[in-house]
Amino acid sequence: MTEIFNFAFGPYPQRVNIYLAEKQPEGVAVTVYAEPDRRANTPPPEIRALTPTGSLPILRDADGTLVGQSLAILDYIEDIIPEPNMRGNTPAERAKVRQYVHMLDEALTFFGLWARHGSALGQGVVRSSREVAEICADRYFGKLRLIERLMSEEPFIAGEYVTLADCVAMATLQYAKDFYDVPIPPECVKLQMWFDSFSQRPSAKQPPYPEKQWRKAMGLMGQTGVCF
Ligand SMILES: N[C@@H](CCC(=O)N[C@@H](CS)C(=O)NCC(=O)O)C(=O)O
Structure with missing residues (x-):
């Protein structure tokens, strides 16, 4: 087991x-x-x-x-457990999935640092720096804009079927939106359309957030004075 x-x-x-x-x-x-x-x-x-x-x-x-x-x-x-395959069927497909996963992982690292340095939830956890928060917010949105540029019109992040890239993207963007109230930048049209569609899937059901933490996290952009 x-x-x-x-x-x-x-x-x-x-x-x-x-x-x-x-x-x-x-x-x-x-x-x-x-x-x-x-x-x-x-x-x-x-x-x-x-x-x-x-x-x-x-x-x-x-x-x-x-x-x-x-x-x-x-x-x-x-x-x-190779089936259903969620990593890509060919070297090119697998490379594409990995590329998105790595970009999303970088995006989340920047987001995490932004949240740590910029929100009431991060206070006391790190010696917070407003400058770090602003730089990381900018890098986070930059990664999303890069992903937007690479995306095609296909239904899922890396193509015609659900891959690891969709799972990692959903986990990141859902957390940013629902826990910190940070939306996808308005110019990321394809990413937003994908997000709206993938959000309907049972797998993307909003997880339960502890209310006390959530109250300190909400409104991260306002808390940091960051806008698009
Ligand atoms: N890079 C790790 C990060 C894991 C991580 O940070 N987990 C957090 C929850 S989001 C955790 O376990 N925190 C509780 C603790 O360390 O006590 C991964 O991808 O699994």
């Missing part, structure tokens, strides 16, 4: 949640914790101990193989 331990929300956990809902792999048992809560002991210490940083998602296979990092987990499941 392949086991996955994950959180119910957050951009990295949500990549895996969306992927599992799309792929529906057989023989994978998923345990989802609402949020990290030391007082409630979730995730339990033995699960935290599986990973050096204690962060989720994490995968444990029947032979004891441990895989951390959301993107490595998606790749591992694609390797052990």
Whole structure:
């Protein structure tokens, strides 16, 4: 049995949640914790101990193989359960999917830094810098504009069918919009159309966000004084 331990929300956990809902792999048992809560002991210490940083998602296979990092987990499941293929059928298709996944990963890194440095939720977590927040906001939107330029009129991010790129894109853009109230830049028309359409899929159902955190996160653009 392949086991996955994950959180119910957050951009990295949500990549895996969306992927599992799309792929529906057989023989994978998923345990989802609402949020990290030391007082409630979730995730339990033995699960935290599986990973050096204690962060989720994490995968444990029947032979004891441990895989951390959301993107490595998606790749591992694609390797052990190849169908339906969500990574591309040819070298060119796979390269295209990877290209988008890497760009989205970069976008999320910038978004995370922006949120840390620019929101009330990040206060006290890092020594915050308004300048870092502004630079990272600009880089985040820049990545989305780059993705927009590369996208075609096809129904999914990388082409005719759902791939890892859609799961990673949805997790990022949904988190930005629903948790921090940061929309897609208005000129990213194809990306917005894709987002509106993919949002209708059951896999993209909004995850439950803890209200206390959400209140501090909302309105990130206003909190930082950033506009398009
Ligand atoms: N790069 C990692 C990031 C994982 C990560 O940051 N997980 C966060 C949730 S979004 C976490 O587990 N935080 C709780 C903790 O570290 O206690 C991945 O892609 O899996």
